[in-house]
Amino acid sequence: MAQTREQFEARLRQIGAERYHDLHPFHDRLHGGSCTPDQVRAWVINRYYYQHSIPMKDAAFMSRVESPDLRRAWRSRIEDHDGTAENEGGIRRWLRLAEAVGLEPDYVASCEGVLPATRFAVDAYVRFVREKTLLEAVAASLTELFAPKIHANRIQGLLKNYAFADDSSLSYFRNRLKEAPKDVAFGLSWVLDHADTQEKQDAAAKALVFKTDVLWAQLDALSAAYVEPARIPPGAWQPHEGLARQRKAS
Amino acid sequence: MAQTREQFEARLRQIGAERYHDLHPFHDRLHGGSCTPDQVRAWVINRYYYQHSIPMKDAAFMSRVESPDLRRAWRSRIEDHDGTAENEGGIRRWLRLAEAVGLEPDYVASCEGVLPATRFAVDAYVRFVREKTLLEAVAASLTELFAPKIHANRIQGLLKNYAFADDSSLSYFRNRLKEAPKDVAFGLSWVLDHADTQEKQDAAAKALVFKTDVLWAQLDALSAAYVEPARIPPGAWQPHEGLARQRKAS
Numbered sequence: 001m002a003q004t005r006e007q008f009e010a011r012l013r014q015i016g017a018e019r020y021h022d023l024h025p026f027h028d029r030l031h032g033g034s035c036t037p038d039q040v041r042a043w044v045i046n047r048y049y050y051q052h053s054i055p056m057k058d059a060a061f062m063s064r065v066e067s068p069d070l071r072r073a074w075r076s077r078i079e080d081h082d083g084t085a086e087n088e089g090g091i092r093r094w095l096r097l098a099e100a101v102g103l104e105p106d107y108v109a110s111c112e113g114v115l116p117a118t119r120f121a122v123d124a125y126v127r128f129v130r131e132k133t134l135l136e137a138v139a140a141s142l143t144e145l146f147a148p149k150i151h152a153n154r155i156q157g158l159l160k161n162y163a164f165a166d167d168s169s170l171s172y173f174r175n176r177l178k179e180a181p182k183d184v185a186f187g188l189s190w191v192l193d194h195a196d197t198q199e200k201q202d203a204a205a206k207a208l209v210f211k212t213d214v215l216w217a218q219l220d221a222l223s224a225a226y227v228e229p230a231r232i233p234p235g236a237w238q239p240h241e242g243l244a245r246q247r248k249a250s
Numbered sequence: 251m252a253q254t255r256e257q258f259e260a261r262l263r264q265i266g267a268e269r270y271h272d273l274h275p276f277h278d279r280l281h282g283g284s285c286t287p288d289q290v291r292a293w294v295i296n297r298y299y300y301q302h303s304i305p306m307k308d309a310a311f312m313s314r315v316e317s318p319d320l321r322r323a324w325r326s327r328i329e330d331h332d333g334t335a336e337n338e339g340g341i342r343r344w345l346r347l348a349e350a351v352g353l354e355p356d357y358v359a360s361c362e363g364v365l366p367a368t369r370f371a372v373d374a375y376v377r378f379v380r381e382k383t384l385l386e387a388v389a390a391s392l393t394e395l396f397a398p399k400i401h402a403n404r405i406q407g408l409l410k411n412y413a414f415a416d417d418s419s420l421s422y423f424r425n426r427l428k429e430a431p432k433d434v435a436f437g438l439s440w441v442l443d444h445a446d447t448q449e450k451q452d453a454a455a456k457a458l459v460f461k462t463d464v465l466w467a468q469l470d471a472l473s474a475a476y477v478e479p480a481r482i483p484p485g486a487w488q489p490h491e492g493l494a495r496q497r498k499a500s
Contacts, residue, residue: 117367117471212484217370224473231275233466234466
């Protein structure tokens with residue numbers, strides 16, 4: 001039997017409480033100031049691959065949506081990442097963070113040096129959205145329910161602990177604090193409206209679990225490659241590659 | 251300008267020399283007898299996901315091949331894994347290995363507990379074969395060029411170091427020693443015949459690099475999850491799950 005709307009929302013939130021990547025030890029290390037500059041750079045390089053893929057994921061979603069209303073509601077996600085005349089967009093903001101930590105933005109944007117495991121996880125998400133039901137695709141986006149807390153902690157922790165952190169370099173996260181709640185309010189209510197059978201609720205919950213796996217696997221790969229005992233896989237970024245010639249004063 | 255056949259073959263073999271997963275420290279640990287029983291089990295569980303996906307990969311390939319000759323040549327790969335009236339097939343052989351290391355074969359076959367990062371990497375390979383050119387798909391299979399050495403080392407190392415190892419439990423590897431050379435001789439000659447421009451050679455080499463990444467990422471994920479400092483991701487196999495009720499005498 002289907003759960004009530006309230007029960008089902010609580011079930012989704014519980015998935016975040018148990019599996020969202022704010023629980024991963026890499027984030028403690030990052031926000032607590034224990035990351036070396038190269039570990040921060042590795043995070044910026046690999047997380048860029050996720051940022052760079054998200055608008056493709058959203059376009060894949062929209063390519064399967066027949067309702068103009070739903071497409072219209074979803075479109076702002078692409079604008080938030082890719083930018084508009086008024087808004088530089090999340091991807092350019094991320095590249096400013098890259099520059100602030102001493103990386104050449106063009107190197108980061110090339111996606112050379114991204115860990116294969118990062119690509120596999122992120123590509124799995126794009127393909128999930130391309131192949132699964134619309135309900136599962138929207139449900140997978142609901143990790144944004146849990147993002148405001150991690151973004152707020154991140155801003156606070158980075159500002160306190162790293163010289164590169166300032167309003168400009170962290171603008172990505174400040175903007176997500178504004179953008180994510182509007183997206184996720186829409187996505188959550190859409191999922192609660194459409195998951196009207198037990199089968200659909202199970203599928204939506206499973207999709208959200210899948211997405212937490214995608215996020216967690218990225219931090220596992222990052223830790224295995226760049227945190228002691230570090231073992232960088234063949235072909236992935238080696239510290240001192242892709243550094244900006246003139247390092248910004250920090 | 252395209253390389254000669256000999257030059258191009260040497261280039262492909264060099265990729266293996268530099269990036270094949272026989273270079274990964276997990277294999278030293280496994281073959282040298284340093285793995286705990288639970289680490290061996292984790293390897294068996296996760297590597298099963300790869301075995302289980304390979305015939306789907308081969309079917310995806312054949313679904314795109316218009317030449318009956320090429321399909322006919324390729325079909326034996328599916329038979330080798332899934333079995334025939336005379337041959338139990340690699341998947342059942344792998345499940346015998348699972349039983350020998352104390353796991354419930356049904357648990358292993360369920361693919362519950364497989365690391366998300368294993369799924370992402372292996373699924374990336376299946377999708378690569380489904381989406382890329384036939385040349386890239388065949389080139390990606392050429393990691394089998396490098397497999398006989400690792401299988402021979404593995405048989406020797408496991409027999410020497412682990413009580414579970416015997417002719418029955420290791421029959422998967424002995425059979426691959428017979429099967430892989432015939433597959434790879436065909437695949438190599440097909441790639442050398444068809445990669446007749448520099449562009450195609452570059453694409454084929456890149457496909458083989460991609461495949462080495464798929465294999466390497468699986469061992470990285472396994473190590474990060476189950477080798478100290480071990481950190482098992484949410485939902486993945488926990489030691490003592492899926493054990494056979496009656497452990498085989500070893």
